[in-house]
Amino acid sequence: MLRTEGDAEGQKLLSDAWRARARPAAPRAEDKRRIAVLPFQQLDEIGGEFFLAEGVVEELSSGLGRISEMAVAGRTSVAAVASSGKTLPEIASALSVSNLIEGSVHRSAENIRINLRLIDGQSGAEIWSDQIGGTIEEILGSRQVIGGNIIAGLCKALGIKPAPLPRRRMTTSREAYSLYLQGRALTFRAIGEGVLEKAIELLESALELDPDFAECWTALAEAHVFTAVYTPCLERIAESERMVECANRAIALDPTQGHAHAMLGIHEWTRQDPVKALDFAFEAYRLEPNNADVTIRLGSFLLYIGRTREALPYLEAAIAQDPIFGRNYAMLCAAHFNLGNIDEAIAAGRRMVDLGMPGMWLATAIALSGDNEAGTEIYYRSRLLMNTVILPPAGTQPMTDEARDSYWRIAANGCCSGKAEDRALYCQMLGGLHATMPDPCDPSVAFPAIWMGHAELAMKIYSEQIHPANMFGLMSLWADIEPIRQIRTHPDFMDFADRIGLVAAWEKYGWPDLIPSDPRTN
Known part of the structure:
Protein backbone atom coordinates (compact mmCIF):
# COMPACT_ATOMS: atom_id res chain seq x y z
CA MET A 1 0.00 0.00 0.00
CA LEU A 2 2.75 2.46 0.94
CA ARG A 3 4.59 1.71 -2.30
CA THR A 4 1.51 2.19 -4.46
CA GLU A 5 0.57 5.42 -2.72
CA GLY A 6 4.08 6.79 -3.26
CA ASP A 7 4.87 7.19 0.44
CA ALA A 8 8.63 6.59 0.13
CA GLU A 9 9.45 7.77 3.64
CA GLY A 10 6.76 5.60 5.23
CA GLN A 11 7.87 2.66 3.13
CA LYS A 12 11.49 3.13 4.31
CA LEU A 13 10.48 3.29 7.98
CA LEU A 14 8.36 0.16 7.69
CA SER A 15 11.06 -1.68 5.77
CA ASP A 16 13.73 -0.73 8.32
CA ALA A 17 11.52 -1.83 11.22
CA TRP A 18 10.92 -5.18 9.53
CA ARG A 19 14.63 -5.75 8.91
CA ALA A 20 15.53 -4.81 12.49
CA ARG A 21 12.95 -7.03 14.15
CA ALA A 22 15.35 -9.93 14.78
CA ARG A 23 18.48 -7.91 15.47
CA PRO A 24 19.90 -7.61 18.97
CA ALA A 25 19.04 -4.17 20.30
CA ALA A 26 21.72 -1.74 21.36
CA PRO A 27 22.21 -1.95 25.14
CA ARG A 28 20.72 0.53 27.56
CA ALA A 29 23.38 1.46 30.08
CA GLU A 30 20.83 2.41 32.71
CA ASP A 31 19.56 -1.19 32.80
CA LYS A 32 22.93 -2.60 33.81
CA ARG A 33 25.08 -2.57 36.94
CA ARG A 34 28.35 -0.95 35.87
CA ILE A 35 31.50 -2.38 37.40
CA ALA A 36 35.27 -2.15 36.88
CA VAL A 37 37.91 -4.75 37.75
CA LEU A 38 41.08 -2.90 38.78
CA PRO A 39 44.58 -4.35 38.26
CA PHE A 40 45.43 -6.68 41.14
CA GLN A 41 48.54 -6.32 43.26
CA GLN A 42 50.92 -9.28 43.06
CA LEU A 43 53.01 -10.21 46.12
CA ASP A 44 55.58 -12.79 45.11
CA GLU A 45 58.02 -14.51 47.45
CA ILE A 46 59.58 -16.56 44.66
CA GLY A 47 60.36 -14.09 41.87
CA GLY A 48 60.65 -14.52 38.12
CA GLU A 49 58.04 -13.88 35.48
CA PHE A 50 54.61 -14.84 36.71
CA PHE A 51 51.34 -13.27 35.70
CA LEU A 52 48.64 -14.82 37.85
CA ALA A 53 47.35 -11.42 39.02
CA GLU A 54 46.66 -10.41 35.42
CA GLY A 55 45.10 -13.83 34.85
CA VAL A 56 42.67 -13.41 37.75
CA VAL A 57 41.66 -9.97 36.46
CA GLU A 58 41.20 -11.36 32.97
CA GLU A 59 39.04 -14.25 34.22
CA LEU A 60 36.90 -12.00 36.41
CA SER A 61 36.39 -9.41 33.66
CA SER A 62 35.49 -12.05 31.11
CA GLY A 63 33.12 -13.90 33.42
CA LEU A 64 31.35 -10.76 34.63
CA GLY A 65 31.11 -9.51 31.04
CA ARG A 66 29.02 -12.55 30.15
CA ILE A 67 26.35 -11.60 32.67
CA SER A 68 23.60 -9.68 30.93
CA GLU A 69 22.79 -7.57 33.99
CA MET A 70 26.36 -6.19 34.17
CA ALA A 71 28.42 -3.79 32.09
CA VAL A 72 32.14 -4.17 32.71
CA ALA A 73 34.43 -1.21 32.02
CA GLY A 74 36.86 -1.89 29.18
CA ARG A 75 40.43 -2.86 29.94
CA THR A 76 41.91 0.12 28.05
CA SER A 77 40.01 2.61 30.16
CA VAL A 78 40.66 0.80 33.43
CA ALA A 79 44.40 0.64 32.78
CA ALA A 80 44.55 4.35 31.98
CA VAL A 81 42.59 5.50 35.03
CA ALA A 82 44.01 3.02 37.56
CA SER A 83 47.54 4.33 37.00
CA SER A 84 46.54 7.99 37.41
CA GLY A 85 46.86 8.19 41.22
CA LYS A 86 43.17 8.92 41.74
CA THR A 87 41.24 7.79 44.82
CA LEU A 88 38.78 4.91 44.49
CA PRO A 89 35.73 7.21 44.27
CA GLU A 90 37.54 9.32 41.67
CA ILE A 91 38.36 6.19 39.64
CA ALA A 92 34.73 5.07 39.83
CA SER A 93 33.59 8.51 38.68
CA ALA A 94 36.08 8.61 35.78
CA LEU A 95 34.92 5.17 34.61
CA SER A 96 31.22 5.90 35.27
CA VAL A 97 30.84 2.74 37.35
CA SER A 98 28.91 2.06 40.54
CA ASN A 99 31.33 -0.53 41.93
CA LEU A 100 34.99 -1.49 41.78
CA ILE A 101 36.72 -4.82 42.37
CA GLU A 102 40.25 -4.74 43.69
CA GLY A 103 42.45 -7.45 45.08
CA SER A 104 45.82 -9.09 45.40
CA VAL A 105 47.56 -12.34 44.60
CA HIS A 106 50.12 -13.66 47.09
CA ARG A 107 52.46 -16.47 45.94
CA SER A 108 54.66 -18.34 48.38
CA ALA A 109 56.65 -21.53 47.92
CA GLU A 110 53.69 -23.57 49.18
CA ASN A 111 50.56 -22.01 47.73
CA ILE A 112 48.66 -19.13 46.14
CA ARG A 113 46.25 -16.85 48.02
CA ILE A 114 43.85 -14.56 46.18
CA ASN A 115 42.06 -11.75 48.05
CA LEU A 116 39.18 -9.79 46.54
CA ARG A 117 37.17 -6.78 47.68
CA LEU A 118 34.00 -5.28 46.23
CA ILE A 119 34.00 -1.51 46.67
CA ASP A 120 31.14 0.97 46.63
CA GLY A 121 32.24 3.48 43.98
CA GLN A 122 30.65 6.51 45.59
CA SER A 123 32.07 6.10 49.10
CA GLY A 124 35.08 3.86 48.53
CA ALA A 125 33.83 1.54 51.29
CA GLU A 126 34.21 -2.23 51.16
CA ILE A 127 30.87 -4.03 50.86
CA TRP A 128 32.05 -7.61 50.27
CA SER A 129 35.29 -9.59 50.37
CA ASP A 130 36.46 -13.13 49.76
CA GLN A 131 39.65 -15.17 49.73
CA ILE A 132 40.58 -18.36 47.91
CA GLY A 133 43.78 -20.36 48.06
CA GLY A 134 45.50 -23.49 46.87
CA THR A 135 48.51 -24.73 44.98
CA ILE A 136 49.37 -23.21 41.61
CA GLU A 137 48.14 -26.37 39.90
CA GLU A 138 44.79 -26.15 41.71
CA ILE A 139 44.32 -22.47 40.84
CA LEU A 140 45.34 -22.76 37.18
CA GLY A 141 43.70 -26.13 36.67
CA SER A 142 40.34 -25.16 38.18
CA ARG A 143 39.40 -21.79 36.76
CA GLN A 144 35.79 -22.51 37.62
CA VAL A 145 36.77 -21.55 41.19
CA ILE A 146 37.08 -17.97 39.94
CA GLY A 147 34.51 -18.23 37.18
CA GLY A 148 31.92 -19.83 39.46
CA ASN A 149 32.38 -19.37 43.19
CA ILE A 150 33.87 -15.86 43.19
CA ILE A 151 31.51 -14.45 40.58
CA ALA A 152 28.54 -16.04 42.35
CA GLY A 153 29.57 -14.28 45.56
CA LEU A 154 29.98 -10.96 43.78
CA CYS A 155 26.58 -11.26 42.16
CA LYS A 156 24.94 -12.09 45.47
CA ALA A 157 26.53 -9.02 47.07
CA LEU A 158 25.20 -6.88 44.20
CA GLY A 159 21.72 -8.39 44.31
CA ILE A 160 22.01 -10.04 40.89
CA LYS A 161 20.83 -13.56 40.08
CA PRO A 162 22.62 -14.48 36.85
CA ALA A 163 22.01 -17.52 34.70
CA PRO A 164 24.71 -20.20 35.10
CA LEU A 165 27.84 -19.29 33.15
CA PRO A 166 29.24 -21.76 30.61
CA ARG A 167 32.34 -23.56 31.82
CA ARG A 168 35.50 -22.16 30.31
CA ARG A 169 38.51 -24.36 29.79
CA MET A 170 41.15 -21.70 28.97
CA THR A 171 44.44 -23.62 29.49
CA THR A 172 45.96 -25.75 32.22
CA SER A 173 49.49 -24.76 31.15
CA MET A 263 37.30 -10.00 13.41
CA LEU A 264 36.05 -12.30 10.67
CA GLY A 265 33.74 -9.43 9.80
CA ILE A 266 36.74 -7.15 9.27
CA HIS A 267 38.12 -9.51 6.64
CA GLU A 268 34.81 -9.60 4.76
CA TRP A 269 35.22 -5.87 4.09
CA THR A 270 38.51 -6.64 2.34
CA ARG A 271 36.56 -9.11 0.17
CA GLN A 272 34.02 -6.37 -0.63
CA ASP A 273 31.28 -8.30 1.15
CA PRO A 274 29.79 -5.99 3.81
CA VAL A 275 26.72 -8.25 4.06
CA LYS A 276 28.83 -11.03 5.57
CA ALA A 277 30.75 -8.45 7.60
CA LEU A 278 27.52 -7.31 9.27
CA ASP A 279 26.32 -10.90 9.65
CA PHE A 280 29.47 -11.66 11.64
CA ALA A 281 29.21 -8.41 13.63
CA PHE A 282 25.64 -9.06 14.74
CA GLU A 283 26.49 -12.66 15.68
CA ALA A 284 29.51 -11.42 17.65
CA TYR A 285 27.31 -8.96 19.51
CA ARG A 286 24.75 -11.66 20.26
CA LEU A 287 27.53 -13.73 21.83
CA GLU A 288 29.37 -10.94 23.69
CA PRO A 289 27.16 -7.85 24.09
CA ASN A 290 29.27 -6.57 26.99
CA ASN A 291 32.57 -6.66 25.10
CA ALA A 292 33.47 -3.08 24.08
CA ASP A 293 35.60 -4.30 21.16
CA VAL A 294 32.63 -6.26 19.80
CA THR A 295 30.16 -3.42 20.33
CA ILE A 296 32.35 -0.80 18.64
CA ARG A 297 32.88 -3.02 15.62
CA LEU A 298 29.15 -3.51 15.12
CA GLY A 299 28.61 0.24 15.45
CA SER A 300 31.46 0.99 13.05
CA PHE A 301 30.19 -1.44 10.40
CA LEU A 302 26.77 0.25 10.49
CA LEU A 303 28.55 3.59 10.24
CA TYR A 304 30.47 2.42 7.16
CA ILE A 305 27.24 1.59 5.28
CA GLY A 306 25.69 4.95 6.13
CA ARG A 307 23.20 3.83 8.78
CA THR A 308 24.46 6.40 11.24
CA ARG A 309 21.30 6.68 13.34
CA GLU A 310 21.28 2.92 13.93
CA ALA A 311 25.03 2.94 14.62
CA LEU A 312 24.95 5.73 17.22
CA PRO A 313 23.52 3.71 20.18
CA TYR A 314 26.18 1.03 19.71
CA LEU A 315 28.95 3.63 19.58
CA GLU A 316 27.61 5.24 22.75
CA ALA A 317 27.38 1.83 24.43
CA ALA A 318 31.00 1.04 23.52
CA ILE A 319 32.09 4.33 25.07
CA ALA A 320 30.08 3.54 28.20
CA GLN A 321 31.91 0.20 28.34
CA ASP A 322 35.34 1.69 27.54
CA PRO A 323 35.24 5.46 28.21
CA ILE A 324 38.99 6.19 27.98
CA PHE A 325 39.70 4.83 24.49
CA GLY A 326 40.29 7.59 21.94
CA ARG A 327 39.41 5.42 18.92
CA ASN A 328 35.82 5.17 20.12
CA TYR A 329 35.46 8.95 20.30
CA ALA A 330 36.75 9.30 16.74
CA MET A 331 33.79 7.19 15.59
CA LEU A 332 31.39 9.13 17.80
CA CYS A 333 32.74 12.38 16.36
CA ALA A 334 32.17 11.09 12.81
CA ALA A 335 28.66 9.89 13.66
CA HIS A 336 27.57 13.25 15.06
CA PHE A 337 29.29 14.97 12.14
CA ASN A 338 27.25 12.83 9.73
CA LEU A 339 24.03 13.68 11.55
CA GLY A 340 24.77 17.41 11.55
CA ASN A 341 25.17 17.52 15.33
CA ILE A 342 28.18 19.81 15.12
CA ASP A 343 28.42 20.74 18.81
CA GLU A 344 28.33 17.05 19.79
CA ALA A 345 30.88 16.20 17.09
CA ILE A 346 33.23 18.90 18.40
CA ALA A 347 32.81 17.67 22.00
CA ALA A 348 33.60 14.07 20.97
CA GLY A 349 36.52 15.28 18.87
CA ARG A 350 38.00 17.25 21.75
CA ARG A 351 37.75 14.19 23.98
CA MET A 352 39.45 12.12 21.27
CA VAL A 353 42.35 14.59 21.11
CA ASP A 354 42.61 14.72 24.91
CA LEU A 355 43.11 10.94 24.82
CA GLY A 356 46.02 11.19 22.38
CA MET A 357 44.31 10.64 19.02
CA PRO A 358 45.01 12.79 15.92
CA GLY A 359 42.68 15.76 15.59
CA MET A 360 41.71 15.68 11.89
CA TRP A 361 38.09 14.74 12.59
CA LEU A 362 37.84 17.51 15.20
CA ALA A 363 39.42 19.97 12.77
CA THR A 364 36.90 19.26 10.01
CA ALA A 365 33.99 19.62 12.47
CA ILE A 366 35.29 22.98 13.73
CA ALA A 367 35.83 24.20 10.17
CA LEU A 368 32.24 23.21 9.36
CA SER A 369 31.02 25.22 12.34
CA GLY A 370 32.41 28.30 10.58
CA ASP A 371 35.77 28.69 12.28
CA ASN A 372 38.03 27.76 9.35
CA GLU A 373 41.11 29.31 10.92
CA ALA A 374 40.83 27.23 14.13
CA GLY A 375 40.05 24.07 12.16
CA THR A 376 43.09 24.59 9.95
CA GLU A 377 45.38 25.08 12.95
CA ILE A 378 44.09 21.96 14.77
CA TYR A 379 44.57 19.88 11.62
CA TYR A 380 48.10 21.24 11.18
CA ARG A 381 48.93 20.53 14.83
CA SER A 382 48.34 16.80 14.19
CA ARG A 383 51.73 16.73 12.42
CA LEU A 384 53.35 16.62 15.87
CA LEU A 385 52.08 13.02 16.22
CA MET A 386 54.01 11.91 13.11
CA ASN A 387 56.25 8.88 13.68
CA THR A 388 54.51 8.08 16.99
CA VAL A 389 50.69 7.83 16.83
CA ILE A 390 50.69 8.61 13.09
CA LEU A 391 53.21 6.35 11.35
CA PRO A 392 54.78 7.03 7.94
CA PRO A 393 52.85 5.49 5.04
CA ALA A 394 53.79 1.86 4.39
CA GLY A 395 57.02 1.50 2.43
CA THR A 396 58.14 5.12 2.86
CA GLN A 397 60.79 6.75 5.00
CA PRO A 398 60.05 9.24 7.80
CA MET A 399 59.88 12.84 6.58
CA THR A 400 62.30 15.53 7.60
CA ASP A 401 60.76 18.16 9.85
CA GLU A 402 60.73 20.66 6.97
CA ALA A 403 59.00 18.26 4.55
CA ARG A 404 56.54 17.21 7.26
CA ASP A 405 55.57 20.80 8.05
CA SER A 406 55.17 21.69 4.39
CA TYR A 407 53.00 18.64 3.66
CA TRP A 408 50.76 19.14 6.69
CA ARG A 409 50.28 22.83 5.92
CA ILE A 410 48.99 21.96 2.44
CA ALA A 411 46.77 19.23 3.92
CA ALA A 412 45.37 21.46 6.68
CA ASN A 413 44.60 24.28 4.27
CA GLY A 414 43.07 21.88 1.76
CA CYS A 415 40.72 20.26 4.26
CA CYS A 416 39.80 23.20 6.48
CA SER A 417 40.47 26.62 4.97
CA GLY A 418 37.35 26.57 2.81
CA LYS A 419 39.28 28.03 -0.13
CA ALA A 420 38.84 26.42 -3.54
CA GLU A 421 42.47 26.95 -4.52
CA ASP A 422 43.70 25.17 -1.36
CA ARG A 423 41.40 22.25 -2.02
CA ALA A 424 42.54 22.00 -5.66
CA LEU A 425 46.23 21.97 -4.64
CA TYR A 426 45.72 19.21 -2.06
CA CYS A 427 43.61 17.11 -4.44
CA GLN A 428 46.44 17.36 -6.99
CA MET A 429 48.92 16.23 -4.34
CA LEU A 430 46.72 13.28 -3.31
CA GLY A 431 46.48 12.14 -6.92
CA GLY A 432 50.26 12.17 -7.16
CA LEU A 433 50.67 10.23 -3.92
CA HIS A 434 48.17 7.60 -5.06
CA ALA A 435 50.16 7.12 -8.27
CA THR A 436 53.57 6.81 -6.59
CA MET A 437 53.20 5.37 -3.07
CA PRO A 438 54.06 1.69 -2.37
CA ASP A 439 50.51 1.25 -1.02
CA PRO A 440 48.30 3.44 -3.23
CA CYS A 441 45.34 2.72 -0.93
CA ASP A 442 47.10 3.86 2.25
CA PRO A 443 44.86 5.76 4.70
CA SER A 444 47.06 8.85 4.32
CA VAL A 445 45.57 9.11 0.79
CA ALA A 446 42.19 7.41 1.29
CA PHE A 447 40.94 9.45 4.27
CA PRO A 448 41.65 12.94 2.90
CA ALA A 449 40.29 11.91 -0.51
CA ILE A 450 36.93 11.52 1.24
CA TRP A 451 37.25 14.68 3.34
CA MET A 452 38.16 16.64 0.20
CA GLY A 453 35.18 15.26 -1.74
CA HIS A 454 37.63 13.96 -4.38
CA ALA A 455 35.02 11.56 -5.75
CA GLU A 456 37.03 9.95 -8.55
CA LEU A 457 40.04 9.24 -6.32
CA ALA A 458 38.02 8.04 -3.33
CA MET A 459 35.97 5.63 -5.45
CA LYS A 460 39.11 4.43 -7.25
CA ILE A 461 40.92 3.68 -3.98
CA TYR A 462 38.09 1.77 -2.32
CA SER A 463 37.28 -0.11 -5.54
CA GLU A 464 40.90 -1.23 -5.80
CA GLN A 465 41.40 -2.35 -2.20
CA ILE A 466 39.66 -2.07 1.15
CA HIS A 467 41.99 -3.23 3.89
CA PRO A 468 41.94 -3.03 7.71
CA ALA A 469 43.89 0.25 7.73
CA ASN A 470 41.72 2.25 5.32
CA MET A 471 38.20 0.91 5.95
CA PHE A 472 37.93 3.31 8.90
CA GLY A 473 37.60 6.15 6.38
CA LEU A 474 34.29 4.81 5.02
CA MET A 475 32.52 6.29 8.06
CA SER A 476 33.24 9.79 6.69
CA LEU A 477 31.40 9.22 3.40
CA TRP A 478 28.08 10.05 4.99
CA ALA A 479 28.35 13.72 5.97
CA ASP A 480 25.78 15.78 4.06
CA ILE A 481 28.11 18.73 3.60
CA GLU A 482 30.39 20.17 0.96
CA PRO A 483 32.74 18.96 -0.35
CA ILE A 484 32.15 15.42 1.02
CA ARG A 485 28.66 15.44 -0.50
CA GLN A 486 30.27 15.47 -3.97
CA ILE A 487 31.16 11.78 -3.61
CA ARG A 488 27.66 10.62 -2.79
CA THR A 489 26.09 12.80 -5.51
CA HIS A 490 28.60 11.76 -8.18
CA PRO A 491 26.87 10.06 -11.14
CA ASP A 492 29.06 6.97 -10.73
CA PHE A 493 28.51 6.60 -6.97
CA MET A 494 25.77 3.96 -7.09
CA ASP A 495 27.77 1.80 -9.51
CA PHE A 496 30.74 2.15 -7.12
CA ALA A 497 28.50 1.18 -4.20
CA ASP A 498 27.42 -1.88 -6.16
CA ARG A 499 31.02 -2.89 -6.86
CA ILE A 500 32.11 -2.86 -3.22
CA GLY A 501 28.97 -4.60 -1.94
CA LEU A 502 27.25 -1.64 -0.28
CA VAL A 503 24.04 -2.00 -2.28
CA ALA A 504 23.71 -5.65 -1.26
CA ALA A 505 24.21 -4.60 2.39
CA TRP A 506 21.55 -1.90 2.06
CA GLU A 507 19.09 -4.37 0.58
CA LYS A 508 19.53 -6.65 3.59
CA TYR A 509 20.16 -4.22 6.45
CA GLY A 510 18.37 -1.08 5.29
CA TRP A 511 19.26 1.88 3.12
CA PRO A 512 21.50 4.68 4.39
CA ASP A 513 20.07 7.69 6.19
CA LEU A 514 20.94 9.84 3.16
CA ILE A 515 19.73 7.42 0.44
CA PRO A 516 16.23 6.16 1.29
CA SER A 517 16.04 3.90 -1.79
CA ASP A 518 17.96 3.02 -4.94
CA PRO A 519 17.87 6.20 -7.06
CA ARG A 520 18.51 4.15 -10.20
CA THR A 521 15.05 2.58 -9.92
CA ASN A 522 13.11 5.76 -9.12
Missing part, protein backbone atom coordinates in the same frame (compact mmCIF):
# COMPACT_ATOMS: atom_id res chain seq x y z
CA ARG A 174 50.96 -22.16 33.48
CA GLU A 175 53.64 -21.27 30.93
CA ALA A 176 51.14 -20.94 28.07
CA TYR A 177 48.95 -18.68 30.19
CA SER A 178 51.92 -16.48 31.14
CA LEU A 179 52.93 -16.11 27.48
CA TYR A 180 49.32 -15.35 26.53
CA LEU A 181 49.08 -12.54 29.10
CA GLN A 182 52.37 -11.01 27.98
CA GLY A 183 51.31 -11.18 24.33
CA ARG A 184 47.96 -9.54 25.02
CA ALA A 185 49.60 -6.77 27.04
CA LEU A 186 51.89 -5.93 24.11
CA THR A 187 49.00 -6.12 21.64
CA PHE A 188 47.09 -3.47 23.61
CA ARG A 189 50.16 -1.20 23.40
CA ALA A 190 50.16 -1.73 19.61
CA ILE A 191 52.32 1.24 18.59
CA GLY A 192 56.09 1.01 18.90
CA GLU A 193 58.91 -0.60 16.96
CA GLY A 194 58.67 -4.38 17.19
CA VAL A 195 55.83 -4.34 19.75
CA LEU A 196 53.29 -6.31 17.73
CA GLU A 197 55.96 -8.57 16.25
CA LYS A 198 56.94 -9.56 19.79
CA ALA A 199 53.28 -9.97 20.79
CA ILE A 200 52.73 -12.42 17.95
CA GLU A 201 55.87 -14.33 18.90
CA LEU A 202 54.67 -14.71 22.51
CA LEU A 203 51.16 -15.78 21.53
CA GLU A 204 52.47 -18.32 19.02
CA SER A 205 54.75 -19.74 21.71
CA ALA A 206 51.75 -20.13 24.01
CA LEU A 207 49.89 -22.03 21.29
CA GLU A 208 52.83 -24.35 20.73
CA LEU A 209 52.41 -25.37 24.38
CA ASP A 210 48.61 -25.62 24.18
CA PRO A 211 47.16 -25.61 20.64
CA ASP A 212 43.62 -25.92 22.09
CA PHE A 213 43.80 -22.55 23.90
CA ALA A 214 40.85 -20.79 22.19
CA GLU A 215 41.30 -17.39 23.86
CA CYS A 216 44.91 -17.33 22.71
CA TRP A 217 43.87 -17.96 19.10
CA THR A 218 41.49 -14.98 19.39
CA ALA A 219 44.28 -12.84 20.86
CA LEU A 220 46.62 -13.87 18.02
CA ALA A 221 43.93 -12.96 15.48
CA GLU A 222 43.66 -9.51 17.05
CA ALA A 223 47.45 -9.04 16.99
CA HIS A 224 47.45 -9.69 13.23
CA VAL A 225 44.66 -7.14 12.71
CA PHE A 226 46.56 -4.58 14.78
CA THR A 227 49.67 -5.25 12.67
CA ALA A 228 47.69 -4.39 9.54
CA VAL A 229 46.24 -1.23 11.11
CA TYR A 230 48.93 0.23 13.38
CA THR A 231 52.21 -0.57 11.59
CA PRO A 232 53.53 0.62 8.20
CA CYS A 233 52.80 -2.81 6.79
CA LEU A 234 52.71 -3.55 3.04
CA GLU A 235 51.09 -6.96 3.56
CA ARG A 236 47.83 -5.79 5.06
CA ILE A 237 45.65 -8.30 3.24
CA ALA A 238 48.05 -11.12 4.13
CA GLU A 239 47.85 -10.08 7.80
CA SER A 240 44.06 -10.06 7.54
CA GLU A 241 44.13 -13.56 6.06
CA ARG A 242 46.32 -14.75 8.94
CA MET A 243 43.80 -13.20 11.29
CA VAL A 244 41.03 -15.27 9.64
CA GLU A 245 42.97 -18.50 10.17
CA CYS A 246 43.42 -17.72 13.87
CA ALA A 247 39.84 -16.55 14.41
CA ASN A 248 38.46 -19.68 12.76
CA ARG A 249 40.65 -21.85 15.02
CA ALA A 250 39.31 -20.00 18.06
CA ILE A 251 35.70 -20.47 16.97
CA ALA A 252 36.24 -24.16 16.17
CA LEU A 253 37.52 -24.67 19.73
CA ASP A 254 34.94 -22.38 21.38
CA PRO A 255 31.96 -21.17 19.30
CA THR A 256 31.18 -18.51 21.95
CA GLN A 257 34.28 -16.44 21.01
CA GLY A 258 32.29 -13.38 19.92
CA HIS A 259 35.35 -11.23 19.40
CA ALA A 260 36.70 -13.77 16.91
CA HIS A 261 33.44 -13.51 14.94
CA ALA A 262 33.81 -9.71 14.85
